Amino acid sequence: DAKTTQPPSMDCAEGRAANLPCNHSTISGNEYVYWYRQIHSQGPQYIIHGLKNNETNEMASLIITEDRKSSTLILPHATLRDTAVYYCIAPGYNNNDMRFGAGTRLTVKP
Amino acid sequence: DSGVTQTPKHLITATGQRVTLRCSPRSGDLSVYWYQQSLDQGLQFLIQYYNGEERAKGNILERFSAQQFPDLHSELNLSSLELGDSALYFCASSVHGAGNTEAFFGQGTRLTVV
Numbered sequence: 001d002a003k004t005t006q007p008p009s010m011d012c013a014e015g016r017a018a019n020l021p022c023n024h025s026t027i028s029g030n031e032y033v034y035w036y037r038q039i040h041s042q043g044p045q046y047i048i049h050g051l052k053n054n055e056t057n058e059m060a061s062l063i064i065t066e067d068r069k070s071s072t073l074i075l076p077h078a079t080l081r082d083t084a085v086y087y088c089i090a091p092g093y094n095n096n097d098m099r100f101g102a103g104t105r106l107t108v109k110p
Numbered sequence: 111d112s113g114v115t116q117t118p119k120h121l122i123t124a125t126g127q128r129v130t131l132r133c134s135p136r137s138g139d140l141s142v143y144w145y146q147q148s149l150d151q152g153l154q155f156l157i158q159y160y161n162g163e164e165r166a167k168g169n170i171l172e173r174f175s176a177q178q179f180p181d182l183h184s185e186l187n188l189s190s191l192e193l194g195d196s197a198l199y200f201c202a203s204s205v206h207g208a209g210n211t212e213a214f215f216g217q218g219t220r221l222t223v224v
Contacts, residue, residue: 036213038153042217043112043216043217045112046212046214049210051210087153093134094165095159096165097131098202099154100145100155
């Protein structure tokens with residue numbers, strides 16, 4: 001079974017923040033949480049990853065709860081081009097578990 | 111451009127045939143991952159290689175095999191092809207197998223079995 005669970009779909013208004021949740025209550029203390037997205041049938045694209053601290057880059061912010069049981073990916077100002085399937089994964093310390101679940105299909109609406 | 115190159119981009123073949131998909135990882139990346147994505151389905155992890163050795167195996171059929179060569183490129187061999195093998199096949203690479211490295215994906219090979 002996948003170590004992460006995500007809602008199957010979400011909508012967001014263009015220009016608003018998109019907050020995508022992920023539950024990973026069984027991951028161990030040294031496992032990073034990664035986010036990727038896949039636009040249509042393109043190759044998945046890395047977004048961000050983190051261990052315990054919040055992280056921010058030019059694409060998004062990642063908020064990880066203190067108990068590390070869940071995290072939220074934040075796209076601060078969603079655009080139509082952010083419509084995609086977003087995947088949260090925890091590949092393990094040695095990246096030996098690169099399984100992807102079904103992800104969340106985010107639809108950004110005008 | 112992720113730096114991961116997959117060839118060919120498209121492949122059409124008949125049932126029962128055998129094909130080879132090729133993946134060139136980013137320069138310096140030691141890990142290679144293969145995925146299958148059927149129409150409107152999720153990414154199914156097939157197999158991972160690290161520096162030439164198999165590191166992890168997922169839902170890979172016995173008709174499928176893979177290897178990573180000394181120059182770190184990888185090939186996925188699909189044999190006795192069936193209609194249900196029609197899918198996008200993605201390759202990804204990462205610097206090493208440790209937990210703090212992201213993976214970069216190629217643009218995929220679209221396989222159509224007729």
